Amino acid sequence: MSTKITFKNASKQDFLVLVRALVRAYQDFAAYDAAGHRAAGLTSPQADVLFALGNTEGLTFREIGEKTLITKGTLTGVIDRLENKRLVQRVPNPNDKRCTLVQLTRTGTQVFQEHFPRHIAYLKTRFDQLTHSDQRRATRFLHKIKAVF
Amino acid sequence: MSTKITFKNASKQDFLVLVRALVRAYQDFAAYDAAGHRAAGLTSPQADVLFALGNTEGLTFREIGEKTLITKGTLTGVIDRLENKRLVQRVPNPNDKRCTLVQLTRTGTQVFQEHFPRHIAYLKTRFDQLTHSDQRRATRFLHKIKAVF
DNA sequence: CTATTTTAGTACGTATTAGTACTAATGTCA
DNA sequence: TGACATTAGTACTAATACGTACTAAAATAG
Structure with missing residues (x-):
């Protein structure tokens, strides 16, 4: 017996607990990630692009966009600043x-050769606090979440 | 026997699978969420603020910031546009x-009274595709991820 | 082979974001 | 009470982010 959602009961929906957990986990990760890049004088999108280009002979805008999930309009400016x-x-x-x-x-x-390994190690110190088993299970559930959109 | 991270093996670290899953799950959710708000002529932060203010007698900037995770500098502009x-x-x-x-x-x-329940229902159609058990377990792992930052 | 469509990148406007600096008001402590 | 720190909000800058419109180039349909 599903009840109609009203402005009074809407905020009590069970799935919102998951929504908040997703948003907060991502935001805390993103802030930590950005702080690591900032120490190298880079923004997160700039570092993402450098990391995408590393160990390649060069990529097109489209390819960079696919790897980094940055839309082409934004990418023009990011590349401009990296070129500067x-x-x-x-x-x-x-x-x-x-x-x-x-x-x-x-x-x-x-x-790239200096900052990339350092940054991965910087992230690893945090993710090492999760067991490999938890990492795998967390990944599985995140794939399930992604799959519904 | 942990191997030193270099620019050649860095991208092969196991935990990066989890990182990518987290980023992609969040981004797909965020895009779907934003599309729902845009149909009501609102941006995501604007809707977040409206939802925070709903069923209250009013909140201070600080309180809104705590609820929505929007920093005060950004909030000034968001409130300006909602006031306009x-x-x-x-x-x-x-x-x-x-x-x-x-x-x-x-x-x-x-x-608020029209858009909030409609938006929650809009999100619910997607999260209903996960079992309650999966939702609880996913939430638990997201809390674990958040806890390491 | 030409008209149409698609693709690649840029330009632009609006909005968000984080960070820093600033002012006004409040609280604290000696 | 008076120096000092804290809190609340705004102003400002640089960088994203997304959508739409635009140009040039390439692919394709008929």
Whole structure:
């Protein structure tokens, strides 16, 4: 017997406990993640792009967007700022003049090789507090949540 | 025998599977949530504030920030725009002249009473696809994740 | 082969976000 | 009570974020 949702009982729906847990877990992680990047003079999206470009010969805007989940409109500005910092460079693609290849510069490669492992280790200190079993189970439930959207 | 993290093996750390699952689950939820609010002419933060103010006599900026996890600097702008839409109003507090009370206007109350239950039902259609048992277990693991930060 | 559609990236407007600095008001402590 | 710290909110900057519109280039349908 499901009751109709009204403005009085809406906030008592059981699933909202899960919603709040999801939002708070993500936000706390995101804040910790951003703090690690900021120590390297990078924002989270900038670091995400550097990490996507690392160990590649360059990626197009579309490919970077798919890896980082940054939409193309936002990506233009992020790449602009990384280019101003001399960490990446736009390279025209002669085969398909619509596409622009984005590559790490020598400086960008250095920053990647130093900051990337350090940041992964920085995250690992926290996730190591969860057992591998818990990590696997948490991952499974997060996949289930994602699957309903 | 833990291996040192380098820029070559860093991306192969097991816990990154969990990180990606968390980010993707949250982002898909957030996009679905935002779409529901946009149908009512609201942004997510604006709707969060309206929902926080619903069924109250008004809240201070600090209280709204605690409920919605919006920092005070951002909140000023969000409240400004809600005030421009005539959905909330700032009311000076005579007891403590530092505080401003934010209340729903009559229009804001109407929007809350219509949009809030509709939005909760809109979210419920998705979360109903998970069993109650899965919802409880997912919540437990999300609390564990939050606890390490 | 040409008209149409799709794809890639940019430009722009509005809104959010975090952080810092600032003012006014309140609380605290010696 | 008076110096000092704390609290509440605003102002400001830089960077995202998303949607829409736009241009150029490539792919495709007929």
